[in-house]
Amino acid sequence: xxxxxxxxxxxxxxxxxxxxxxxxxxxxxxxxxxxxxxxxxxxxxxxxxxxxxxxxxxxxxxxxxxxxxxxxxxxxxxxxxxxxxxxxxxxxxxxxxxxxxxxxxxxxxxxxxxxxxxxxxxxxxxxxxxxxxxxxxxxxxxxxxxxxxxxxxxxxxxxxxxxxxxxxxxxxxxxxxxxxxxxxxxxxxxxxxxxxxxxxxxxxxxxxxxxxxxxxxxxxxxxxxxxxxxxxxxxxxxxxxxxxxxxxxxxxxxxxxxxxxxxxxxxxxxxxxxxxxxxxxxxxxxxxxxxxxxxxxxxxxxxxxxxxxxxxxxxxxxxxxxxxxxxxxxxxxxxxxxxxxxxxxxxxxxxxxxxxxxxxxxxxxxxxxxxxxxxxxxxxxxxxxxxxxxxxxxxxxxxxxxxxxxxxxxxxxxxxxxxxxxxxxxxxxxxxxxxxxxxxxxxxxxxxxxxxxxxxxxxxxxxxxxxxxxxxxxxxxxxxxxxxxxxxxxxxxxxxxxxxxxxxxxxxxxxxxxxxxxxxxxxxxxxxxxxxxxxxxxxxxxxxxxxxxxxxxxxxxxxxxxxxxxxx
Amino acid sequence: xxxxxxxxxxxxxxxxxxxxxxxxxxxxxxxxxxxxxxxxxxxxxxxxxxxxxxxxxxxxxxxxxxxxxxxxxxxxxxxxxxxxxxxxxxxxxxxxxxxxxxxxxxxxxxxxxxxxxxxxxxxxxxxxxxxxxxxxxxxxxxxxxxxxxxxxxxxxxxxxxxxxxxxxxxxxxxxxxxxxxxxxxxxxxxxxxxxxxxxxxxxxxxxxxxxxxxxxxxxxxxxxxxxxxxxxxxxxxxxxxxxxxxxxxxxxxxxxxxxxxxxxxxxxxxxxxxxxxxxxxxxxxxxxxxxxxxxxxxxxxxxxxxxxxxxxxxxxxxxxxxxxxxxxxxxxxxxxxxxxxxxxxxxxxxxxxxxxxx
Numbered sequence: 001x002x003x004x005x006x007x008x009x010x011x012x013x014x015x016x017x018x019x020x021x022x023x024x025x026x027x028x029x030x031x032x033x034x035x036x037x038x039x040x041x042x043x044x045x046x047x048x049x050x051x052x053x054x055x056x057x058x059x060x061x062x063x064x065x066x067x068x069x070x071x072x073x074x075x076x077x078x079x080x081x082x083x084x085x086x087x088x089x090x091x092x093x094x095x096x097x098x099x100x101x102x103x104x105x106x107x108x109x110x111x112x113x114x115x116x117x118x119x120x121x122x123x124x125x126x127x128x129x130x131x132x133x134x135x136x137x138x139x140x141x142x143x144x145x146x147x148x149x150x151x152x153x154x155x156x157x158x159x160x161x162x163x164x165x166x167x168x169x170x171x172x173x174x175x176x177x178x179x180x181x182x183x184x185x186x187x188x189x190x191x192x193x194x195x196x197x198x199x200x201x202x203x204x205x206x207x208x209x210x211x212x213x214x215x216x217x218x219x220x221x222x223x224x225x226x227x228x229x230x231x232x233x234x235x236x237x238x239x240x241x242x243x244x245x246x247x248x249x250x251x252x253x254x255x256x257x258x259x260x261x262x263x264x265x266x267x268x269x270x271x272x273x274x275x276x277x278x279x280x281x282x283x284x285x286x287x288x289x290x291x292x293x294x295x296x297x298x299x300x301x302x303x304x305x306x307x308x309x310x311x312x313x314x315x316x317x318x319x320x321x322x323x324x325x326x327x328x329x330x331x332x333x334x335x336x337x338x339x340x341x342x343x344x345x346x347x348x349x350x351x352x353x354x355x356x357x358x359x360x361x362x363x364x365x366x367x368x369x370x371x372x373x374x375x376x377x378x379x380x381x382x383x384x385x386x387x388x389x390x391x392x393x394x395x396x397x398x399x400x401x402x403x404x405x406x407x408x409x410x411x412x413x414x415x416x417x418x419x420x421x422x423x424x425x426x427x428x429x430x431x432x433x434x435x436x437x438x439x440x441x442x443x444x445x446x447x448x449x450x451x452x453x454x455x456x457x458x459x460x461x462x463x464x465x466x467x468x469x470x471x472x473x474x475x476x477x478x479x480x481x482x483x484x485x486x487x488x489x490x491x492x493x494x495x496x497x498x499x500x501x502x503x504x505x506x507x508x509x510x511x512x513x514x515x516x517x518x519x520x521x522x523x524x525x526x527x528x529x530x531x532x533x534x535x536x537x538x539x540x541x542x543x544x545x546x547x548x549x550x551x552x553x554x555x556x557x558x559x560x561x562x563x564x565x566x567x568x
Numbered sequence: 569x570x571x572x573x574x575x576x577x578x579x580x581x582x583x584x585x586x587x588x589x590x591x592x593x594x595x596x597x598x599x600x601x602x603x604x605x606x607x608x609x610x611x612x613x614x615x616x617x618x619x620x621x622x623x624x625x626x627x628x629x630x631x632x633x634x635x636x637x638x639x640x641x642x643x644x645x646x647x648x649x650x651x652x653x654x655x656x657x658x659x660x661x662x663x664x665x666x667x668x669x670x671x672x673x674x675x676x677x678x679x680x681x682x683x684x685x686x687x688x689x690x691x692x693x694x695x696x697x698x699x700x701x702x703x704x705x706x707x708x709x710x711x712x713x714x715x716x717x718x719x720x721x722x723x724x725x726x727x728x729x730x731x732x733x734x735x736x737x738x739x740x741x742x743x744x745x746x747x748x749x750x751x752x753x754x755x756x757x758x759x760x761x762x763x764x765x766x767x768x769x770x771x772x773x774x775x776x777x778x779x780x781x782x783x784x785x786x787x788x789x790x791x792x793x794x795x796x797x798x799x800x801x802x803x804x805x806x807x808x809x810x811x812x813x814x815x816x817x818x819x820x821x822x823x824x825x826x827x828x829x830x831x832x833x834x835x836x837x838x839x840x841x842x843x844x845x846x847x848x849x850x851x852x853x854x855x856x857x858x859x860x861x862x863x864x865x866x867x868x869x870x871x872x873x874x875x876x877x878x879x880x881x882x883x884x885x886x887x888x889x890x891x892x893x894x895x896x897x898x899x900x901x902x903x904x905x906x907x908x909x910x911x912x913x914x915x916x917x918x919x920x921x922x923x924x925x926x
Contacts, residue, residue, distance in 0.1 A: 461657035464620055465715075467644040468651045469671035469722060479670070483661045 014473050018379055022391050025380060029399055029441045032413035036263075039256040039416050055257040064239040065261065071152045071224065071235060072217040078157025079213040082314075083164025084206060086307070090165075091172040092198065093294050095304050102165075103553065104311045109162040110545050112502040113222030114523050115538040116155055119318035121146055121226070122325040122535060130321040132334045147231040152224050156217045158314050163216060164209035171205025172198070180294070190294045204276050211273030215266045219406020221505040225523060236262045237408040237505065244412075244509060249429065252416060259412040263405055270404055319542065326536035331529070344536035355537055357514070358521040361432065365517065366500035369439040370493040373447040378489060381451040382481055386460070399448065402441045407505030414438040414510065430512040438506045443499055447492040454488035455481065487555065494552050498545060569758050570631025570725040571596045572617065577626035579612050586612040588782040589626070594760065594775075596631075599752050601761045601769035604779035605805070610762045613779075614728050617760065618651050619644035630725055650719025654731040656711045658703040664690070664714050665699040671722040689721040692754065693747070709740045713747065720751070726758040733768060741768070748772055766806050770794070778802050794849070796839065799912040803847040808876075810886045814846045814909055827909060830882055832861050836907040843909035850876070852906050853888040859901030865894045 055061055086105055090098050108116060123130055125144035131137035145151065175198060183197045221237040228238055240255045296303055325331075327340045348355040384392045402410050414437060418428035428434040462484070466476045504519030511520045518541055525534035577590040587609045594600050602610040615621045617628060619635065619642065627637040630649070635642040658667050668689055672682040690696045693713040703711060712732060719727055729748075733741045749772060752759055763769050769776045770790040777787040778801070786798045797803035803811045817833060818826035825838045829846055836846055855877075863881035870876075870893075877894055879886045879902065886902065894900065 459655055459657060461653040461655050462659060464618070464644065465651065465653060465657040465659075465718075466670070466674075467620075468618055468647075468649060469718065470645045470648070470674045471670070472645050475674060480659060484659075 018383055018473075019387070019389070019392075021376060021380060022383070022395060025376060025399075025444070026391075026395055028437060029395075029402055029444050032410065032417040032438075032441060033401055033405070035417040036256060036260065036409065036413035039253060039260075052257055055254050056261070060234070060239065061258065061261070064234045064236045064258075065265075067149070067224075067228075067233060068218055068235040068237075068262070068265075071149060071156060071228075072214050072220075074149075074153035075156025075160065075217040076210050076214040078153060079161045079164050079217070080206065080210045082157065082161035082310075083209060083213070084168055086161070087165045087168035087172060088194065088198070089303065089307065091169045092194065093296050093300075093303075095296065095300060095307070097304070101307060101311070103549070104315055105165060106162050107315055107546065107549070108159050110498060110502065110549060111542055112504055112519055112522070113155070113159055113220055114226050114504050114519060114526075115222075115322075115542060116159055116318070117146075117223050117226035118522065118526055118531075118534055118538050119322040120151075120155055122321035122531075123318050128321060129324040129328055129335050130317075133324060144230075146227050148227070149233060151227045152233070152235075155223045155227065156220060159220070159223065160213040160216050163213045164206070167209030167212060168202060168205050171202050171208075175201050190296075193294065207276045208273040211269050211276065215269040215273075215404065215406075218262060218266055218269070219408060219505070221406075221408060221508060222519070222523070225508075226526065237406065240408050240412065241508060249415070249419060252412070252419070256412055256416060259406075259409040263409045266404070266406055266409070319539075322535050322539050322542070325532055326539045328532060331531045344532045345540070348533050348537040349540060352533070354516065355521055355525075355533070358516045358518050361515060362501050362518040365432070365436055365439055366497045368436055369443055369500050370447070370496040372440060373444060373496055374489055374493050377444070377447045377451050377492070378482065378485065379477065381448055381455050381485070382477065384452060385455045386463075399445050403443065403445045407442070407503070408509065410438060410442055411506045411509035414441070414506075429510075430515070432515040435507050435510045435515060435517070438510060439500050439503070442506060443496045446496050446499060447489075450488040450492040450495070451485050454485045458484055491552055491555065494548055498548050501541065501544065569596045569756060571598075572726055572758060572760065573629045574613070574617075575627045575629075577613075577616065577628060578624050579609075579616060579621060580624045585782050587616070587623075590782075590784055592777060592784060592787055594758060596758055597756045599759045599761065599772060599774045601763060601773035601776045602779055603763060603766055603769040603776050603806070605764060608779040609782040610764075610779050611730060614651075614730055614760060614762050617726075618649055618728055619647050648722075648725045649728060650722070650724035650726070651728040652712070652715045652719055652730065652732050654734050656703075656715040656735075658711055658714055658718075660703050662703075663699070664695060664701050664703070664706070667703065667714055668717045668721050671718065675722065685721055689717040692720070692751070693717040708736050709744060712736065712744060716747070716751065720755065720757075724757070726760060729759065729761045731762055731764070733763070733765070745771055770806070776806075778806060780805075796837070796908050796910075797847050798839070798910055800845055803845070803908075803910070807849065808887055809847060809849040809852075810884065811845050812848055812884050812886075814843055816842060825909060827907070829904060829907065830861060830884060832904065834904045834907060836909045838909035840909075840911040843911050844913050845911075846907045846909045848886055848904065848907060850887045850889045852904055853879075853886060854903045854905070855888060855890055855900050856903055857901050859903040861902045861904070862899050863902045865896055865898045865900060868894050868896060 086101070089095055090102060095101075121144060122128055124146055125131075126138050126142050128137055146154070179197060179201070180193055183193045188196065219237065221241065224233070224235040224238050225241065227233075228235060229242070234242065236258060240258050243251050243255050243258075324335050326344050327342070328335050329339055329341050329343060333339055349359075350356070384396050414434055415429055418434050418437065420427055428437070458481070462480055463476050466480045471479065501518060503517065504523065507517040507520050508523065511517060516524070518537070522534050522538050522541075525531075525537065572594040574590045574592045577587060578585065579587040590613060602613060604610050612621065616623055616636065617630075622641060623636050628635050630647060633642075634640050635647055659670070662670065665686060669682055669686045672685060677685070686699075687696070690699055693716055695710065695713055695717060698706065698710060698714075703714065706714065715732075732748075733744055736744060745768060748759075748761075751757075752772075761769070761772060770793070773790065775787060775789050776793055778785045778793065780801050786793060786802045788796075793802060794807045797806060800811050803809070812829055814827045814829045814836070816825055817828050819841075823837055824835050825841070825843065827834050827836045827838075827843065827846065829836075829848075834846075836843075861881060863879035863886060865877055866880045866885070867878035868875055868890075871889075875890045875893055877888045877890050877900075879888055879900065881902065888902070
């Protein structure tokens with residue numbers, strides 16, 4: 001392409017300056033990951049594989065890896081069972097209230113895992129306020145049944161079921177309705193249609209969804225931390241956490257190897273799912289998008305009751321248990337009309353400096369991350385869609401990495417990168433800025449993709465029309481692109497905010513006194529036995545999240561397809 | 569208003585030539601249509617003129633200023649050219665009034681003058697009552713008029729129209745053609761109108777550039793295109809009728825040649841002394857029972873007022889108009905007169921190639 005010579009100044013300088021934002025974005029988003037890779041081969045101390053062999057040959061590493069694989073694998077099987085049942089029933093049959101059902105199924109994914117764990121722990125075990133309320137609590141001294149590999153698997157399975165659900169439902173929507181109609185014309189009943197036509201065709205999405213659930217479960221820190229650490233059952237993320245918290249930055253080279261190990265397993269999972277998805281082509285011919293509505297006949301009411309009952313058990317009961325615990329004056333006291341009190345709520349929301357600071361930190365981090373990403377993503381998305389070049393395409397392909405990799409891996413990468421700022425004596429470790437940088441890197445794609453989608457949908461003639469009437473690039477971006485991409489940008493910002501408020505894994509490794517986040521404080525409160533306060537704080541966060549999700553849902557009609565994750 | 573000129577203008581996309589050495593002058597205030605099948609390069613020429621694409625070679629001048637050339641490129645926003653898109657490209661978040669006033673806002677025109685000019689543009693396009701509507705509340709024809717008003721309001725040096733009627737229904741097309749004509753008379757703007765519909769092009773334009781495979785085949789007034797096409801493609805693409813091969817047998821005076829067409833000796837107007845084909849328009853055929861050239865009727869459709877017959881004679885298909893209905897399979901006598909001959913030895917081949925893109 002010829003480089004044009006311009007006759008005047010003005011927007012042409014912007015045209016040239018704009019591509020420069022690719023550089024800092026690439027540095028922040030991908031720099032830490034690259035730095036971590038270098039650490040594995042002994043960057044700084046000369047090339048060596050010494051760390052690699054020492055750490056990998058230690059028995060604790062093998063045990064943790066095994067535990068990680070067992071829990072993530074078991075959780076994935078459970079996720080597939082739950083997610084696939086819901087996806088088949090919601091996408092293929094005529095059950096009612098699908099929207100509400102899907103929204104409720106998505107809530108576990110949006111609730112921070114440590115809150116899920118906390119809530120379930122309030123539902124089982126001898127101190128359960130809920131069980132005491134109905135007189136079913138096991139005798140004091142009996143063990144908490146969830147403090148076990150089984151408990152971890154159960155909660156991982158529930159937490160990530162929605163991933164399987166979303167992938168499979170998207171796949172099911174691609175199946176042309178006339179294929180099913182043809183099968184019925186050939187005399188197949190509903191069940192036979194499902195088993196012999198739908199199931200084989202949806203296998204690739206089912207496998208891909210399972211792979212995503214596996215990778216996410218592998219990187220989950222909140223659940224194995226809350227349930228596994230008390231039981232002495234370490235997975236790779238909790239092993240890294242315990243090492244780093246116990247020994248400080250001196251063990252960095254060692255935990256870097258551990259995080260590379262998780263990263264490697266995760267990337268294998270991602271590659272596997274991409275491979276399966278790319279081979280998805282059965283060559284489906286026909287009109288897709290026609291919703292299938294196999295009639296369930298008289299069984300419909302029963303199945304609806306079953307599904308809602310299931311939602312109640314995995315979502316309603318734990319949250320009731322959490323609420324019950326948050327309303328008692330002290331842990332172990334039964335909940336009655338006379339004992340019920342909002343003291344813990346008042347304490348965490350208005351009195352305790354630690355929790356108030358955490359609220360402040362989390363809200364500040366989430367808001368800043370959302371705002372900064374919003375400002376960068378808009379021109380970046382425009383650049384990627386309208387002025388695509390080699391660098392922007394590479395960035396486009398790799399920017400998923402910090403989000404797809406387990407949070408522990410990114411945290412270690414960030415510590416390595418920002419422990420000593422290049423060319424200075426300064427360190428960001430222990431400051432709130434390292435958490436912010438990590439959030440920026442991790443949530444970039446959460447913000448970028450919706451904006452990218454809406455700009456891609458935008459008719460280029462809109463901008464060309466503005467150019468032809470005399471508007472320069474900066475004006476076109478401000479007057480045409482910004483207003484038209486605004487709804488998706490808002491959705492992206494709320495999603496970043498939601499995910500950042502929830503965040504535990506990254507901040508668990510990066511926090512220090514004064515910079516604790518909500519996720520960290522809940523974990524620490526529970527760890528130090530302040531279960532009632534932890535429950536009150538957790539319950540307040542759940543309310544905030546459901547409120548924000550509702551806000552996004554309310555605007556659903558204004559966003560392009562695929563912007564809202566639970567409406568793909 | 570300004571004149572447009574293209575010299576040796578070429579454009580390649582990934583090595584494939586979309587425009588091949590275009591040379592043309594459009595005088596100030598002229599209404600020019602670019603006519604051709606899909607993929608002929610007409611829209612590329614329009615987008616190069618607007619400044620959305622960079623030429624691979626050659627030059628574009630607007631009013632004497634080089635806007636695209638070897639060492640110069642003026643971006644669209646500095647060209648002062650209005651464009652009406654096929655999709656209208658109205659900004660959905662702005663009302664009709666704001667859509668039309670935006671070009672003036674960008675130019676920092678003071679508010680009072682801006683409102684006056686917008687009101688004038690809206691009344692010229694008959695939109696005064698719809699000023700506060702949003703684009704989504706308008707019909708196709710109304711959107712089209714907003715797009716037109718938006719590009720008139722800032723007095724562009726030239727107005728480009730990219731298939732502006734393609735998305736409208738038949739009835740609206742006719743009335744919008746009148747809007748464009750009226751508009752051109754009132755403003756005297758230089759207009760470049762891209763279309764694949766010859767009816768539109770011939771009805772509206774002062775001159776029509778017929779394009780095929782990245783080249784301008786003929787650039788002339790509509791009646792010239794119809795009566796004196798330069799090659800088989802233009803003869804076949806513009807207007808009804810047939811193209812038949814011909815051989816010279818003698819010459820009478822300056823412009824009239826004696827040709828052998830379909831085995832008959834016929835007098836024909838011609839541009840060259842050694843023509844290879846003649847264009848036979850339906851008006852050039854009279855049916856008479858005693859004519860020596862016999863043809864079989866293969867089709868008969870009623871056009872209102874007259875019948876259109878397709879005739880087969882010696883393997884060639886002719887088109888004729890008739891007062892009376894003819895029976896399929898019936899044999900009629902055909903007399904040819906007032907033909908136009910031209911030289912295009914590879915004619916039929918290029919035509920197939922050009923239409924292969926369509």
